[in-house]
Amino acid sequence: MNVFLWIVQALLAAMFAMAGVMKATQPKDKLVEKLPWVADFSSATVRFIGVVEFAAALGLILPAATGIAPVLTPLAATGLAITMILAAVTHARRKEPSAIAFNVVLLILAVVVAWGRFGPYSF
Numbered sequence: 300m301n302v303f304l305w306i307v308q309a310l311l312a313a314m315f316a317m318a319g320v321m322k323a324t325q326p327k328d329k330l331v332e333k334l335p336w337v338a339d340f341s342s343a344t345v346r347f348i349g350v351v352e353f354a355a356a357l358g359l360i361l362p363a364a365t366g367i368a369p370v371l372t373p374l375a376a377t378g379l380a381i382t383m384i385l386a387a388v389t390h391a392r393r394k395e396p397s398a399i400a401f402n403v404v405l406l407i408l409a410v411v412v413a414w415g416r417f418g419p420y421s422f
Contacts, residue, residue, distance in 0.1 A: 304415045307408050308359045308372070314405070315379065316356035322349025336389055336398075348382075355379045359412070363422050373416035380409040 322330065322337075323346050330337045330345065337345050358375025362368050383406035390398040416422065 300415065300420050304412060304420055307412055308363070308376075311376070311379065311405070311408055311412065312356040312359040314356075315352040315359075319349045319351070319353030319356060322346065323353060324349070336393060336395070339389070339393070351378070351382065355382070363416070366422070369416075369422035372422070373413045376409045376413035376416065380406055380413060383409060 322334075327337055327342045327345060340348075355375045355378050358371050358378070360372075362371035362375075383402045387399045387402040387406070390396075390402060
């Protein structure tokens with residue numbers, strides 16, 4: 300189970316690191332082409348979401364890998380779960396069911412990591 304959790308953590312970290320860097324560095328006009336929901340938010344909000352996603356990606360791996368404050372790993376997973384709930388709400392308002400499905404998959408993976416690392420498979 301520990302290996303499975305590490306794999307899930309790595310997958311989530313890779314996905315959120317890429318998405319976070321994209322949202323934090325690209326101009327809003329360019330992001331709207333790929334992510335239509337960006338049009339509903341200010342540039343600062345989109346950048347903030349990107350920074351949060353990138354920080355969570357780091358939090359999924361670095362604390363556990365270094366052994367420095369490993370409790371931050373399940374906290375990062377919990378933060379990503381909350382982020383995915385908020386994203387699903389946004390996509391529900393925009394009537395984007397395929398995006399909601401993707402958010403739900405990421406939510407489940409984040410909850411599994413949080414459960415495993417807070418519970419029976421903590422560091």
